[in-house]
Amino acid sequence: MAKIERFYNTFQPDHYDVYLDIDRKNKTINGKTTITGNASVPNIAVNQKGLHVTSVQSANQELDFTTDNEAEAIRITLPQTGNTTFTITYDAKLTDSMMGIYPSYYEVNGEKKQIIGTQFETTFARQAFPCVDEPEAKATFSLAIKFDEHPGETIIANMPEDHVEDGVHYFEPTVRMSTYLVAFAFGELQSKITETKSGVKVGVFATKAHQAKELDFALDIAKRAIEFYEDFYQTPYPLPHSWQLALPDFSAGAMENWGLVTYREAYLLLDPDNTSLEMKQLVATVITHELAHQWFGDLVTMKWWDDLWLNESFANMMEYVAVDALQPDWHIWELFQTSEAPMALQRDATDGVQSVHVTVNNPAEIDALFDGAIVYAKGARMLVMVRALLGDKALREGLKNYFAAHKYNNATGADLWTALGDASGLNIGEIMNSWLEQPGYPVVTAKVDENGDLTLSQQQFFIGDGKDNGRKWQIPLNSNYDAAPQIMADYEINLGNYEKLRQENGHPFRLNRGNNSHFIVKYDETLLTDILNHVDELDPITQRQLLQDLRLLAQGQQVSYASLIPLLAKFKDSKSSIVNAELYQIANSLKMFAKPGSPAEQELREFFDKLSKDQVNRLGWLPKDGESNDDQLTRPYILSATLYAENPTSIKQAHQIFAEYENKLENLSADIRGFILKNEVQHFGSEELFDKLIKLYQQTADASFKQDLRMAVPSTTDPALISKVVSYFENANVVKPQDLRAWYHGLLVNNAGQQAAWNWLRDEWQWLNDTVGGDMEFATFITVTAGIFHTPERLQEFKAFFEPKLDTPGLTREIKMDISVIESKVDLIKNEQAAVNKAIAEQN
Known part of the structure; x- marks a missing residue:
């Protein structure tokens, strides 16, 4: 297994002159890069990958060099140490892997076109030009680009064009x-293009396949976000412009290139006249995430990839801080509760999960660091805890000092804790290192002991088998009783006589108010009953948190899964979207206990009907003018439930709406369009409809409409059409590689299509590896599969296929964890299936 060499230790670049001559027709690059820097030894190395180096010169003298492909390096012998300048001449191929310099394909009025873009994170700059491709190796760059230019074309980069x-x-x-x-x-x-109050030019760029109005929303959010961050960070945006570019082919969600942020089209462009609130929130948080990076990640960058969380965790928190300031009516922190919090809690409960701070020994492991649930979501929860402890005044002061101390340079986690600690007077590093360096999180058990005392104890929480190493966390308890300390640093604490505390406080005892700390609570029967007796007095976040913690405890087999089922009826009429989100997450998880086509499945459908019927009647199918955000965000959960219930009235209503819009499906309300199309495919499908939807998918540039079609088409139950879906997986004219995982997931979750999808993955694994193997999301094909599989048969098939791949760099941890994920579900179903199905039947 290759080890990472740190070339920066012996050669520190200061400036690059990068000349690139790009031939789109022949997909070639001719390049010349001149690097100025300081060499501490005569034998140095710079990174390259896939470059054909023809010459290395210094002061018009040819230098000895060798190309070391295994180490992704050019090894150069310099005539002397100290300050040096050398020029590397080379040629290379444009890639089709969405990494390095690559073409993005799209159509305008049936004509195929392409734009050229870049993706250099994590280690793909070396595919474009030779460089010391390490975060610490900061330098200045002068770009000079020649290409087979056509009239009307535009070129943009990190900085303005000079001439x-x-x-x-x-x-x-x-x-x-x-x-x-x-x-x-x-x-x-x-x-x-517009301009901020401080004079920064802000622009949104897209292909001409889109309507001009699709750029407006992003332009408004980006401008106001930069103005917000300049004020919040008390640090000016350091570049003359901030361009936002939508690329038709893009492997990640977005990328924070300094001054030229790149995005998937779905995460930047939207139709202001027909886009759901959910999609607007998503686009806004993606934009504010990337713009948060312009300071936190770009101005100050992690020293090495092991501190990736410094970039991503912080940006993940700040996206919510920013959107909350820009759109307070959205109550965006509720989205944090339905996305980041449950994702982190689920993933982090599996034994073998990475800690937020991770050592990196192999180049392939760098891309594997980008675990969205840990480095992004858990890390963001850590920083939300920090923000709650410090308050915004100290947080902003600490950040201002952090930027001032490290701007245009690099930092470590310790540097951040020092800056925040100096501003607040708290030893933040000591508190946070227990969260940063350890995987997992605790369950805090709250109980009234035999002496009548209220005691709290912490222990690592696992879903499935887990080795308890006696880990201990410094837990911000956020209790509603003053008897509980601010930080719980011991394994167990005693808060005193419960009856006395209950009388003094006058309300049930609770922990983790606001659900901002990264732990779950297991209340004993006395405490839980007290809370449930006053559940109507609780705010939506607390109600949701109660259900969420019970679901996780049930998955960890610390409480009975069957005990959750009667609780759902208590919340079924809730008008809170975040409560409904958790209610239906629990309800949907019940599907694994009911075999397809069994009487138990029919009972479950009836249960879904009882849960959703009143809400369907209250909300209706079509959005109404002036309805609340909660109603807009709740409707998708309700419609999904009523269609799963196979409610005949709902099926008929959806069909009638489809018929009304049959020749203008793109005009159907984006709030409900996906459900209307899915219902049509499942209940009124035909080959003619299938082909029509595929054609629309290929033709539309509306990312939201594409997403709805992608949701509907793979839900077909027709074996011939399922085969047709699979045939499109490797046809980039239909399914772009960036969207392949979503199509695969759509077919895999469909009981009728699961076998075909799973066969394809196993048969075409090499093709998949060749096509998206360099992508930091490649391993998530494994994650997605494990998220759906839950039977002993599928577990054995999964292990048979993936265990031989355990030594693949970048996949080892994912495979081990996902085997554990499926094993935990198989074990849970074996132990709970009878009780769960009985509890469902009793509700009907």
């Missing part, structure tokens, strides 16, 4: 930055 000479576009030198943040793009682009 054009002999067809070469020269850009102003960048500030000191890491290689992975360099970016440029060119092609036929439309744009809308």
Whole structure:
């Protein structure tokens, strides 16, 4: 297994002159890169991957060099140490892997076109130009780009264009930055540009396949976000412009290249006249996440990839802080409760999960660090805990000092804790290291002991088998009783006589108010009954948290899964979208206990009907003018439930709406369109309808409409059409590689299509590896599969296929964890199936 060499230790680059001549037709690059820096030894190395190096020169003298492909390096012998300048001449291929410099494909009026873009995170700058491709190796970059230019094309980069000479576009030198943040793009682009109060130009760029109005929402959010961050961070945005670019092919969600942020089209562009509130919230949080990085990640960058959380956890928290300030009517922290919190709690309960701070020994392991549930979601929860402990005044003061101390340089987690600790007077590092360095999280058991005392104890929580290593956390308890300390640092604490405490406080005892700390609570029967007797007095976040913690405890077999079922009826009429989100997460999890086509499944459908019927009548199918955000966000859960229940009235209503919009499906309300299309495919499907939807999918540039079609088409139960879906998986003219995982998931979750999807994955694993293997999301094909499988048969098939791949760098942890995930479900079903199905029947 290759080890990572740190080339920065012997050669520190200071400036790059990067010249690229790009031939789109032949997919080739001719490059010349001049690097100035300091060499502490004569034998140095710089990174390259896939470059054909023809010459290395210094002061017009040819230098000895060798290309070391295994180490992704060029090894160079310099004539002397100290300050040096050398030029590397090379050629390379444009990739089709959505990494390095690559073409993005799209259509306008049936004509196939492409734009060229870049993706250099994590270690793909080396595919474009030779460099010390490490975050610590910050330098300035002068880009000069020549391409087979056509009239009406635009080229953009991190910095403004300086001049054009002999067809070469020269850009102003960048500030000191890491290689992975360099970016440029060119092609036929439309744009809308505005300016912030401080004079920063803000622009949104997209292909001409889109309507101009689709750029407006992003432009407004981006402008206001930069103004917000300049004020919150008390640190000016350091570049002349901030461009936001939608790329038709993009492997990640978005990428924070300094001054030129790149996005999937779905996460930047939207139709202001027909987009759901949920999608607007998603786009806004993606934009504010990437713009938070312009300071936290770009201005100050982690020293090495083991501190990736420094970038991502912080940006993940700040996206909510920013959107809450920009759109307070959205109550965006509720989205944090339905996305980040449950994702982190679920993933982090599996034994073998990575800690937020992770050591990296192998280049392939760098991409595996990007575990959304841990480095993003759990890390964000950690920082929400910090924010709650510090308050915004100390947080902002600490960040201002952090930026001032480390701007244009690199930092570690310890540097952040020092800055925040100095501003607040709290030893933040001591508190947070227990969360940063250890995997997992605790369950705090609250009980009234035999002496009548209220006691709290902490122990690591596992779903499935887990080795208890006696880990201990410093837990911000956020209790509603003053008797509980601010931080629980011991394994067990005694708060005193419960009856006395209950009388003094006058309300049930609770922990983790606001659900901001990364732990769950197991109340004993006395305490839980007291809370449930006053459940109507609780705010939606607390109600949701109660259900969420019980669901996790049931998955961990610490409480009976069957005991959750009667609780759902208590909340079925809730008008809170976040309560309904958790209610239906529990309800949907019951599907694994009922075999397809069994009487138990029919009982479950009837139970879904009872849960959803009154809400369907209250909300109706079509959105109404002036309805609350909660109603808009609740409707999808309710419609999904009523269709699973096979409620004949709902099936008929959905069919009638489809008939009304049959020739203008894109005009159907985006709030409900996916459910209407899915209902039609499942209950009124035909090959003619299937082909029509596929054609619409290929033709539309509306990412929201594409998503709805992607939800509907793989839900077909027709074996011939299922085969047709599979045939499109490797046809990039239909299913782009960036969207393949969503199509695969859609078919895998469909009982009728699961076998075909699973066969495809196993048969075409090598093709998949060749196509998206360099993508940081490649391993999530394994995660998605494990998220659906729950039978002993599927477990054995999963192990038979993936265990031989355990030694694959970047996949080892994922495979081990996902085997554990499926094993835990198989064991849970074996132990609870009879009780769960009995409890469901008793509700009907």
